[in-house]
Amino acid sequence: MESLSVHINRLIASLTVAIVAVLALGQTAQAELLIKVDKTAQRMTVSVNGEHLYDWQVTTGASGYDTPSGTFKPFRMEIDHYSDEYDNAPMPYSIFFTQTGNAIHGTYEQRNLGRAVSHGCVRLSVKNAATLWNLVKQEKMANTKVVLSGAIPDAGPVARARPMPLTAGNPTGAPMPLAADEPRYGAPLPQYQPRFDDNQPPFPFTSLFGR
Helix, strand or coil: CHHHHHHHHHHHHHHHHHHHHHHHHHHHHCCCEEEEEECCCCEEEEEECCEEEEEEECECECCCCCCCCEEECCCEEEEEEECCCCCCCEEEEEEECCCCCCEEEEECCHHHCCCCCECCCEEEEHHHHHHHHHHHHHHCHHHEEEEEECCCCCCCCCCCCCCCCCCCCCCCCCCCCCCCCCHHHCCCCCCCCCCCCCCCCCCCCCCCCCC
16 A cells, blocks of 8 residues: 555656646747837837847827827737728738727838828838738737837828818818828829838838728
């Protein structure tokens, strides 16, 4: 009986060691993906477990459309999203981090990267947005943190508002507020072939995409 008791105790000890090892391995495998956005500098840095991976130029919200500051956790990802709020504007590789629709996504308007002209989203070049989207998918949204800080830098001149037609919502036809990147009041979008190289010249578009 004493010998059996010794064997049982040894078995329990071995199982305990194995369980602890499995739990430790599981915790190691859950890397922390940190996405930091500095609105003042219009830059994004990306790191995993403290190891710096990327440093990219971004576009954040303009005056009146400021991208919220704080710490967020992404909860929804769409590889081919279109904006319901702004004329079905394309938002490729969207990573949503607020319930009010703020997302990190790609933009074909690379000439505006580095300027705060969006409607609240964080825009990246499409190539960088695709890289980030795949990284978040790999590391899981539950292990990803989005931290935004800083203030709105000079967003440049704001476009002049145009008179609007008489409607129930605007019975006087008074000019409506118009941000510099308001897609509804821009020229029709030309046909284009997206480019994915940050080093290529920007497109001669007249309006912006997404928020």
